[in-house]
Structure formats: C-alpha cells, structure tokens
Amino acid sequence: MRITVIGGGVGCARFVLGLREYVSSEDSIDVVVNTADDWWVSGLRIAPDHDSLLYALAGVNDTVRGWGRSDETERVAGELHAWGTAPEWFTLGDLDLGTHIARTAWLRAGESVSDVYRRLGSRWDLGVTLHPATDTEIDTQVITDEGRIHFQEWWVKHRSQIPARGFEQLNIASAAPSEGAREAIENADVILLAPSNPVVSIGPVLAVPGMRDLLRGARAKIVGVSGIIDGSVVRGMADACLSAIGVETSARAVAEHYGARKAGGILDGWLVDETDAAAVDPLTALGIRTRAVPLWLRDPASSAQVARDAVALAR
Numbered sequence: 001m002r003i004t005v006i007g008g009g010v011g012c013a014r015f016v017l018g019l020r021e022y023v024s025s026e027d028s029i030d031v032v033v034n035t036a037d038d039w040w041v042s043g044l045r046i047a048p049d050h051d052s053l054l055y056a057l058a059g060v061n062d063t064v065r066g067w068g069r070s071d072e073t074e075r076v077a078g079e080l081h082a083w084g085t086a087p088e089w090f091t092l093g094d095l096d097l098g099t100h101i102a103r104t105a106w107l108r109a110g111e112s113v114s115d116v117y118r119r120l121g122s123r124w125d126l127g128v129t130l131h132p133a134t135d136t137e138i139d140t141q142v143i144t145d146e147g148r149i150h151f152q153e154w155w156v157k158h159r160s161q162i163p164a165r166g167f168e169q170l171n172i173a174s175a176a177p178s179e180g181a182r183e184a185i186e187n188a189d190v191i192l193l194a195p196s197n198p199v200v201s202i203g204p205v206l207a208v209p210g211m212r213d214l215l216r217g218a219r220a221k222i223v224g225v226s227g228i229i230d231g232s233v234v235r236g237m238a239d240a241c242l243s244a245i246g247v248e249t250s251a252r253a254v255a256e257h258y259g260a261r262k263a264g265g266i267l268d269g270w271l272v273d274e275t276d277a278a279a280v281d282p283l284t285a286l287g288i289r290t291r292a293v294p295l296w297l298r299d300p301a302s303s304a305q306v307a308r309d310a311v312a313l314a315r
Helices: 009-022 048-058 075-083 094-108 113-121 151-157 179-186 198-207 211-216 238-244 251-258 274-285 300-314
Strands: 002-007 028-033 039-041 044-046 129-132 140-144 147-150 166-169 190-193 221-225 269-272 289-292
Touching: 002 009, 002 179, 002 198, 009 028, 009 048, 009 198, 009 300, 028 048, 028 179, 044 094, 048 094, 048 113, 048 129, 075 094, 094 113, 113 129, 113 179, 129 179, 140 151, 147 151, 166 198, 166 238, 179 211, 190 300, 198 211, 198 238, 198 251, 221 251, 221 300, 251 269, 251 274, 269 274, 269 300, 274 289, 289 300
Parallel strands: 002 028, 002 190, 028 129, 190 221, 221 269, 269 289
Antiparallel strands: 039 044, 140 147, 140 166
16 A cells, blocks of 8 residues: 655654554555745755654654754854854754755755655655655745745744734745655555645645646545644644634634545545544535544554544545
C-alpha cells in the first residue's frame, strides 16, 4: 500500500510518526510538504515545515520546544543578532543553521528544492519520502491594515496578534506541483490530509495551480484528519488564520471549507474527535463520510491508532 500525506509542521510530523509506526514494511509513505512558510534569513533559505518533519522522523528534534534540533546551542545566532543580519525574534540553533547552510549552498549551485529534499532526507533512515509541494518559491505574505508582512514575522514575532485580512503566496500563479508531489498523488492508494493548519500549511499546497485537479482526479480516496478538537486548535494559532478567511474554528467548518470531492472539493472522508461527534451526520449528508474517533496524538500508540483509523476510513 502506498500512502501519501499532505501537510507540514509539527502536527503533520506527529501524525506521520504515528503512520510510520502503523504501516508494515511492505507499505510506503510519501509526504507532500508545504513550502509557503519558507523564507530567507541572513542569506540562508529556511524551511520550517520541512525541517520539523525531517528532524522528527530522524529522531533528532527538540521535543520540549517543539521545533529545531535537540541538544542545541545558539552561539552563531547571537553573532547574527549582534551583526544585525537576523531579527532577534527569530533564533536559529547552530545545528539547525548547518541544515540551512547546506540547503542554501545546493540551491545556489542550481539544484531544485526537490533535489535538496532528497539530499537532506538521505542523511537519516526516515522511513518516509518527503516532496516539496512545488519547486517554486511561494513565500506567504500576510495582509494587514498596515500593509504586508512575511508570514514568519506575523507568526513568530507578533504571535498572530495583528489582525490578518488575508494570506497570499508570492509567485503562486507561476508555480506547479513538483514532479515528486505529482507522482505521489497519482500513484497513491490512500491520500491523507494531516492535522496541519488548514490555512497556512494545507492551504498553500492546494493553491499551487494544478494541485486541486490532481487530487480530484486521484484514484485514491482522500481522508482528512481534523486539527480542531472541540472548537479549539490542538497546536499553534490556526484559529487566527481561520478567522482571517471567514471560517469558524470547528472540525465541521474546516471540512466544509475543504469540501466534498463529489461536489467539487477534495474530501471523501473526514475524521473528527469524539467530542465533535455532532458533525458526523451533517458532513456525511454533504458527501463527506465522517467518523468520530479519539484524535489526540499523545504518544506513539495513540498517534498510530489515529493513522490506522484514517487509513481504514479511506479504504
């Protein structure tokens, strides 16, 4: 069985870890990763969603902070701040900087983002293949009353406290699905939307021209896992993002936002938490087969069970 996951960030990483725990040695996992929160800092290309997945799957992530490498030092970051080449509100660890330097060197040498993903992924036995959603730079800009700012500034520095009026990806009109993403979707037996931020992690992937057509034409069933439980976000500030696009912070509203594939959307199925069981019948009536199961990814066992439930619904 070939399983393709779409998402990015910590929520996606925890879900994929559970999926890896669940599948057999005969199965394969591909992850189509959001690249729209990537950006340039001190001349280096930073890719937070990809690196969260890479480090978690390699077992070298910082599980306390929830991002970056474990056993980090930050001496170089202090120097970058002193020289004024990096904002003080965005700190990178020394080991993490090694990844960014390698990535930037390969990109400067003319390699594609897909090439860089393969190089970085070859260092460890991940048990998963990561693909960028696109090889085009599509950094997300947040539209505010004061103007536009990069998503990372809005997210990290301002903690999403500045009201957002919308989100736009630069160069999105000229982007296309990467070859790896295309192949992973076309040849999947199961496609899963991770419990990632629907607006800034899943949304930019779906915004890549041609991506929705690929999903609607896929032979595999598409099942999403809600990152909203009992009206609250599990992690991060997805509620601020949903409010900016006029979507209620609820498992039902997010599923309606994605839409039923039979009605022009992308979902065949949707997993909600037991606390959101009231959404099952209304969503099923819309053509999205919905089940209520425990969704908290507390440990490897619970994460594997959520993965098992998602695959079972798809099959």
